[in-house]
Amino acid sequence: MKLLKLVPEKTNIGFLKLRNVAVGFSVLLIIASIALVMTRGLNFGVDFVGGQQFRVTFEKVEEAPIVELRESIAALNLGDANIQRFGEPNEVAIRMRLNAEGGDELQEADSATVAVSNMIEERFAEQGVRIDGVDAVSGKVSEELLSTGVYSLVFALIAISIYIWFRFEWQFGVGALFALFHDVALTFGFFALTQLEFNLNIIAALLTIIGYSLNDTIVIDDRIRENLRKYRKMEISNLLDLSINETLARTVSTSLTMIIVLVSLVLLGPDVIFGFSAAMLFGVIIGTYSSIYIASPVLIWLGVGPDSFVPVESDSEKAQRRLAEGYDGAEP
Amino acid sequence: MLDFPRWKTISLTLILVIGVFMSLPSLLPKSVTDYWPDFLPKETVNLGLDLAGGSHILLEADPNEVVGLQIENMEESVRNALANANPQVRIGEISRNDGVLSFMVRDATQVDAAREAILPLTNGAGLTGQRDWDIEVRDTTRFVLTPTGAGLDQAVEDAMNSAIEVVRRRIDELGTREPTIIRQGAERIVVQVPGLQDPDELKELLGKTAKLEFKLVDTQADPNETLAGRARIGSEVYPFPDGEAYGQPILAVRRLGGIKGDRLTGAQQSFNPENPSEPVVNIQFDSEGGQKFAKLSTENTGQRFAIILDDEVISAPSFNEPILGGSAQISGSFTVESANQLAIQLRSGALPVELKVVEERTVGADLGAESIRAGVIAGLIGTAFVLLYMILVYGRFGVYANIALILNLFLILGIMAVLNATLTLPGIAGFILTVGSAVDANVLINERIGEERRNGRRIIQAIEVGYKEASRAIYDANITNVIAGVLLFLFGSGPIKGFAIVLIVGIITSIFTAVFITRMFVAGWLRRARPKELRI
Numbered sequence: 093m094k095l096l097k098l099v100p101e102k103t104n105i106g107f108l109k110l111r112n113v114a115v116g117f118s119v120l121l122i123i124a125s126i127a128l129v130m131t132r133g134l135n136f137g138v139d140f141v142g143g144q145q146f147r148v149t150f151e152k153v154e155e156a157p158i159v160e161l162r163e164s165i166a167a168l169n170l171g172d173a174n175i176q177r178f179g180e181p182n183e184v185a186i187r188m189r190l191n192a193e194g195g196d197e198l199q200e201a202d203s204a205t206v207a208v209s210n211m212i213e214e215r216f217a218e219q220g221v222r223i224d225g226v227d228a229v230s231g232k233v234s235e236e237l238l239s240t241g242v243y244s245l246v247f248a249l250i251a252i253s254i255y256i257w258f259r260f261e262w263q264f265g266v267g268a269l270f271a272l273f274h275d276v277a278l279t280f281g282f283f284a285l286t287q288l289e290f291n292l293n294i295i296a297a298l299l300t301i302i303g304y305s306l307n308d309t310i311v312i313d314d315r316i317r318e319n320l321r322k323y324r325k326m327e328i329s330n331l332l333d334l335s336i337n338e339t340l341a342r343t344v345s346t347s348l349t350m351i352i353v354l355v356s357l358v359l360l361g362p363d364v365i366f367g368f369s370a371a372m373l374f375g376v377i378i379g380t381y382s383s384i385y386i387a388s389p390v391l392i393w394l395g396v397g398p399d400s401f402v403p404v405e406s407d408s409e410k411a412q413r414r415l416a417e418g419y420d421g422a423e424p
Numbered sequence: 425m426l427d428f429p430r431w432k433t434i435s436l437t438l439i440l441v442i443g444v445f446m447s448l449p450s451l452l453p454k455s456v457t458d459y460w461p462d463f464l465p466k467e468t469v470n471l472g473l474d475l476a477g478g479s480h481i482l483l484e485a486d487p488n489e490v491v492g493l494q495i496e497n498m499e500e501s502v503r504n505a506l507a508n509a510n511p512q513v514r515i516g517e518i519s520r521n522d523g524v525l526s527f528m529v530r531d532a533t534q535v536d537a538a539r540e541a542i543l544p545l546t547n548g549a550g551l552t553g554q555r556d557w558d559i560e561v562r563d564t565t566r567f568v569l570t571p572t573g574a575g576l577d578q579a580v581e582d583a584m585n586s587a588i589e590v591v592r593r594r595i596d597e598l599g600t601r602e603p604t605i606i607r608q609g610a611e612r613i614v615v616q617v618p619g620l621q622d623p624d625e626l627k628e629l630l631g632k633t634a635k636l637e638f639k640l641v642d643t644q645a646d647p648n649e650t651l652a653g654r655a656r657i658g659s660e661v662y663p664f665p666d667g668e669a670y671g672q673p674i675l676a677v678r679r680l681g682g683i684k685g686d687r688l689t690g691a692q693q694s695f696n697p698e699n700p701s702e703p704v705v706n707i708q709f710d711s712e713g714g715q716k717f718a719k720l721s722t723e724n725t726g727q728r729f730a731i732i733l734d735d736e737v738i739s740a741p742s743f744n745e746p747i748l749g750g751s752a753q754i755s756g757s758f759t760v761e762s763a764n765q766l767a768i769q770l771r772s773g774a775l776p777v778e779l780k781v782v783e784e785r786t787v788g789a790d791l792g793a794e795s796i797r798a799g800v801i802a803g804l805i806g807t808a809f810v811l812l813y814m815i816l817v818y819g820r821f822g823v824y825a826n827i828a829l830i831l832n833l834f835l836i837l838g839i840m841a842v843l844n845a846t847l848t849l850p851g852i853a854g855f856i857l858t859v860g861s862a863v864d865a866n867v868l869i870n871e872r873i874g875e876e877r878r879n880g881r882r883i884i885q886a887i888e889v890g891y892k893e894a895s896r897a898i899y900d901a902n903i904t905n906v907i908a909g910v911l912l913f914l915f916g917s918g919p920i921k922g923f924a925i926v927l928i929v930g931i932i933t934s935i936f937t938a939v940f941i942t943r944m945f946v947a948g949w950l951r952r953a954r955p956k957e958l959r960i
Contacts, residue, residue: 095816095817095818096816096817097817101878102878149790205784206624222788222790224788224790225785225787225791226784226785226786227784227785227786228781228784230782230783232782233482233782233783237917240917244912244914244915244916247911248907248911251907252907255907256904259900292917292918292919292920293919295916295920296912296916296920299908299911299912300857300927303908303909303927304861306904306905306908307861307864307901307902307905310901310904314900318893339871341871341874342864342867342871345813345817345863345867345871346863346864346868348813349813349814349859349860349863349867350857352809352860353806353807353810353859353860354806354857354860356806356809356856357802357806359802360801360802361798361799361802361856362794362798362799362802362852363798364474364791364795364849365849365850368850368853369853372853372857
């Protein structure tokens with residue numbers, strides 16, 4: 093049986109020729125993302141703005157009576173309700189923000205939860221209504237969830253960059269940081285554009301995207317470091333291209349397996365984590381791109397060269413290299 | 425590469441066998457594992473509330489309230505200490521304003537005696553030797569007592585510890601199974617009750633402090649002053665919602681000489697013997713409380729007293745006769761449910777501080793089961809495609825990677841079972857994600873081997889160098905992921921924590937299986953087959 097080769101054994105694609113175009117494109121995308129977040133805003137879930145969310149299934153009808161539902165809730169006079177389909181046509185999510193200004197918002201949120209769930213159960217009993225879940229979060233808790241979420245993102249970016257700086261060189265840390273910032277910014281843009289609900293799960297998705305994108309960056313960085321020691325005279329942009337080409341088959345394989353899994357999660361997985369899976373899928377694609385087109389050009393501009401690593405080469409590594417060069421036969 | 429020592433093979437195989445066995449209780453139906461011999465593991469992975477269905481409630485106490493209570497209690501202690509001092513120290517009215525307690529000593533020569541009497545009250549209960557209160561004497565006779573930071577912290581700590589006990593007792597009364605009640609941070613309590621679909625009853629039960637007091641009604645109070653919310657010195661006013669019908673929406677009662685509900689030993693819902701349709705709550709006092717109650721009712725027969733619950737008068741009957749048996753009856757406008765609820769609250773003791781619901785999450789069991797089903801289907805299909813892909817692209821080495829991947833899933837489940845970790849919905853996503861990224865290590869190794877081969881190395885060396893060179897990138901990439909996972913665990917809450925655990929465990933086991941286990945297989949194959957060709 094012949095093995096499937098998606099990427100030819102030897103590729104020689106001039107990735108970095110396009111680096112200015114790509115970086116320019118990315119900067120535009122980042123600006124567009126920020127603008128989108130500023131203008132359209134994120135569709136924050138109750139985790140981050142407080143309020144209540146009900147998930148309701150109407151078992152005896154094909155389609156949820158959204159209009160009636162909206163009217164009935166409006167009649168309760170508890171503030172605006174956002175009603176969206178959630179999964180099947182007979183399933184909806186009802187989201188209500190806290191409408192108490194100051195005052196005892198906790199108590200108010202609580203009584204609103206009871207009022208809405210009682211109303212739904214009485215009013216729509218004939219349609220076989222079933223309340224599948226209720227989330228009620230007070231303003232104070234939601235503020236904390238948001239701030240700890242943001243802190244964990246920022247800490248993760250910094251901690252990871254520091255690790256790379258120690259393990260490689262500071263230029264690589266900066267490159268990775270830029271790439272990660274790019275991924276996070278674009279994912280925020282994705283959420284502003286699609287208006288998918290931004291909740292606690294999405295913070296988890298963002299951190300996983302960061303982790304994945306970094307995986308990619310590190311594998312390429314690792315190869316760059318190796319090649320910098322091996323080909324001391326090669327021009328840096330050629331060396332980066334060589335490293336990216338050499339790891340291309342791996343990049344494609346890994347991204348593909350991730351995409352396969354995520355597509356099955358998006359299409360078949362539970363509705364509750366649809367946003368999470370969609371964010372991950374988007375993140376894997378841009379994370380792969382940013383490892384090549386953001387992290388690497390930064391290395392050129394920061395002047396990474398063979399000298400960057402000379403002092404760290406130990407005796408055993410030197411011996412190893414000579415051995416390796418011996419096997420390779422021709423030293424370029 | 426060829427010499428893969430026997431001890432290594434044996435120990436790796438042993439780890440795998442143990443890991444798979446640990447995962448079995450979570451996978452097999454309970455009817456099978458119930459009959460397992462004792463030496464086999466029984467721990468299973470817990471299902472989070474988002475999968476099993478149930479209610480999660482986060483309760484929060486207001487620390488300012490604790491501080492207020494601490495000052496209130498101190499007032500009583502100071503009064504008692506000075507009244508019992510020999511000779512008695514006479515003081516003016518005690519005031520508690522702006523978080524301090526202050527009073528004047530009437531006789532300036534008694535200042536030192538007063539200080540001596542209250543000094544023991546200011547000692548800290550903790551082992552640090554810090555005082556709970558600072559004493560200051562201003563203008564020669566005015567005492568000012570200020571709680572210290574350590575004292576306040578200790579008060580909040582004590583209040584929360586006893587609040588947890590009370591919450592536990594109240595929930596036990598509900599008869600729900602396996603509730604989880606844990607402290608979170610300085611002033612919060614998490615309550616999780618699997619299977620509970622309607623948390624309203626639970627919230628009602630926990631939403632009352634159930635602070636019960638019996639105080640004499642101030643018969644000399646001017647009704648107009650009382651209605652305006654003002655009381656004479658030595659009295660105080662409380663709202664009396666049921667008294668509205670008699671034109672008494674506010675009642676003035678004597679501040680001192682009452683009895684507190686902390687002397688109760690029991691409480692049951694019952695019916696008024698004189699009016700069998702009226703639900704009441706019967707209560708029993710301990711011996712000291714019984715004596716006090718007997719004394720109070722004997723000395724004040726014919727007088728009205730107020731039954732005050734959570735700073736609200738629920739009824740104000742008269743002592744028709746002395747009540748000597750140490751038990752009494754609380755009437756009010758109860759329903760059977762609310763009387764029963766009050767009985768539970770009184771039995772479990774008063775909460776030292778009011779707890780408010782600040783977060784509530786409830787998941788229906790149907791939705792949870794649906795989520796598991798969808799998650800498992802998505803996982804199986806995704807995994808099947810990945811397994812197929814690996815075989816198509818890497819042939820024999822893909823098969824090894826696939827075996828490693830499947831073993832990896834068993835190991836994650838086994839370790840999570842032993843850690844008694846909770847599997848949440850994002851946790852299932854984490855599981856599936858592990859499938860996607862676990863193969864990365866083998867992809868890296870296999871690609872590297874292929875590359876070394878093309879560079880002209882002999883088979884065994886290509887494999888040796890492939891494993892060695894790829895390992896470096898594998899470790900670097902995964903350590904950064906562990907960093908992200910640890911941050912998720914530290915900052916995340918609930919389901920996110922569950923995701924982080926799967927992620928961290930998954931990274932560790934996937935390195936183990938992808939690097940060590942596949943290497944064992946490859947070494948075995950090399951020894952057996954001595955291949956002349958390497959298709960990769």
